[in-house]
Amino acid sequence: MSSLLKNRLQEERKQWRKDHPFGFYAKPVKAADGSLDLQNWVAGIPGRDNTIWENAVFPITLTFPDDYPSKPPKVKFPAGFYHPNVYPSGTICLSILNEDQDWRPGINLKQICLGIQELLDTPNPDSPAQEPAWRAFGKDRPNYEKKVLEQAKKYTK
Amino acid sequence: MSQGIELPTYFPISEHVLPDFEGLRSNSNALNELRETQSEILKAANTYFESLFPEDSSVQWNVEESGNVEIIKSLLESFEKLSRAQQQTKFYNDVFETTRSAVRNRARNEPELSLRNIDMYKKADPDKKSFSQLLEERLSNPPTFKVNSNNPDFIFLKNATFVIDHPLDPLPDEEEDDDLQIGGGKIDLKCPISMNIFESPMLSKKCSHTIDQKSLFGIWKSPNSTEDCPILGCSKTLRRADFVPDRLMALRVKSYKAQQERLENAEDYDRLE
Numbered sequence: 451m452s453s454l455l456k457n458r459l460q461e462e463r464k465q466w467r468k469d470h471p472f473g474f475y476a477k478p479v480k481a482a483d484g485s486l487d488l489q490n491w492v493a494g495i496p497g498r499d500n501t502i503w504e505n506a507v508f509p510i511t512l513t514f515p516d517d518y519p520s521k522p523p524k525v526k527f528p529a530g531f532y533h534p535n536v537y538p539s540g541t542i543c544l545s546i547l548n549e550d551q552d553w554r555p556g557i558n559l560k561q562i563c564l565g566i567q568e569l570l571d572t573p574n575p576d577s578p579a580q581e582p583a584w585r586a587f588g589k590d591r592p593n594y595e596k597k598v599l600e601q602a603k604k605y606t607k
Numbered sequence: 608m609s610q611g612i613e614l615p616t617y618f619p620i621s622e623h624v625l626p627d628f629e630g631l632r633s634n635s636n637a638l639n640e641l642r643e644t645q646s647e648i649l650k651a652a653n654t655y656f657e658s659l660f661p662e663d664s665s666v667q668w669n670v671e672e673s674g675n676v677e678i679i680k681s682l683l684e685s686f687e688k689l690s691r692a693q694q695q696t697k698f699y700n701d702v703f704e705t706t707r708s709a710v711r712n713r714a715r716n717e718p719e720l721s722l723r724n725i726d727m728y729k730k731a732d733p734d735k736k737s738f739s740q741l742l743e744e745r746l747s748n749p750p751t752f753k754v755n756s757n758n759p760d761f762i763f764l765k766n767a768t769f770v771i772d773h774p775l776d777p778l779p780d781e782e783e784d785d786d787l788q789i790g791g792g793k794i795d796l797k798c799p800i801s802m803n804i805f806e807s808p809m810l811s812k813k814c815s816h817t818i819d820q821k822s823l824f825g826i827w828k829s830p831n832s833t834e835d836c837p838i839l840g841c842s843k844t845l846r847r848a849d850f851v852p853d854r855l856m857a858l859r860v861k862s863y864k865a866q867q868e869r870l871e872n873a874e875d876y877d878r879l880e
């Protein structure tokens with residue numbers, strides 16, 4: 451692991467432990483030998499209150515590439531996650547996570563997590579990543595909301 | 608004589624006195640002296656500041672001496688007072704000059720007061736005012752004099768004395784500016800790229816974002832390469848040359864460290880007791 455990568459991820463961890471937004475969690479996973487794998491994290495994104503996403507915490511995984519922070523982390527919900535901007539694999543389609551769009555080396559974990567929370571209730575209809583949720587969001591809102599509420603039940607906090 | 612002559616309330620300045628009137632001058636020397644004194648005070652403040660807080664990052668601050676910031680602050684207050692005095696003087700001068708030439712121009716079209724035309728002046732507009740009346744009227748409504756703060760040395764010292772006392776607080780005037788790196792109303796002393804506390808903070812002149820020099824060289828690998836500003840949501844494209852040392856951020860870091868040191872010393876002292 452390069453020293454910049456390691457240092458930055460250690461600092462991200464320190465910073466997160468010192469101060470993070472309410473209702474979120476984020477931590478590196480444990481490697482097979484029990485040590486921390488700083489390049490692979492799990493985190494939880496709470497749905498905002500007064501939205502159809504409320505009362506649930508949605509799990510994500512973050513994989514930090516060797517050239518992070520020049521390149522963004524790959525961030526995924528569980529495969530099959532129901533949201534217009536989430537690929538069937540679970541990969542999140544969000545401009546700040548896209549190297550060719552708005553990713554910047556100065557974007558930190560907190561900003562990523564808050565960005566994803568915002569995306570939950572404000573999907574971008576112009577960048578569909580899956581058929582079912584995208585179609586329902588545009589054409590059959592009651593069905594979309596029903597599906598989202600069903601999914602939220604699975605991740606109730 | 609039982610019947611006195613009643614003078615009109617308004618009549619023009621006598622031709623005999625006009626040359627004297629035209630010779631009246633406002634005091635432009637005062638302005639120059641105020642300006643010179645101002646720049647001397649600022650120079651003194653600057654020199655003193657540099658002796659207290661050398662820019663060379665290898666020089667440690669004398670923690671005790673940071674209390675002497677008060678002296679710089681009082682020098683800056685004098686600078687501000689002189690700045691207001693200068694504006695007041697300029698205002699007075701301007702009003703004096705414009706009123707004098709207005710009265711002079713008016714007098715050009717008016718015949719000298721004589722017994723033949725005294726009735727004409729008596730019938731004239733009773734609100735017509737003499738030079739001293741006009742002057743008094745115009746001077747009684749001065750604008751508010753704000754410190755003219757476009758002097759870069761003054762701005763720097765003013766901000767510097769603030770951040771030395773409040774290393775984590777945003778500058779008072781800029782609190783409403785969304786573009787600042789404010790996390791919960793506090794300034795982050797850490798580079799957003801390395802997330803380490805700043806060592807040699809560099810400020811982008813184009814967007815006022817600050818990153819550490821090491822991170823800067825990590826992103827801008829060659830002097831001529833252009834890259835997006837590394838801060839979330841910033842749309843500026845930058846080169847290395849767009850960055851200058853961020854003296855204020857460097858002061859914040861030094862002051863913060865000095866504060867921490869003082870706290871630690873105080874704790875050690877408590878433990879000894």
Ligand SMILES: [Zn+2]
Pocket residue numbers: 811814815816836837838841842843
């Ligand atoms: Zn910027």
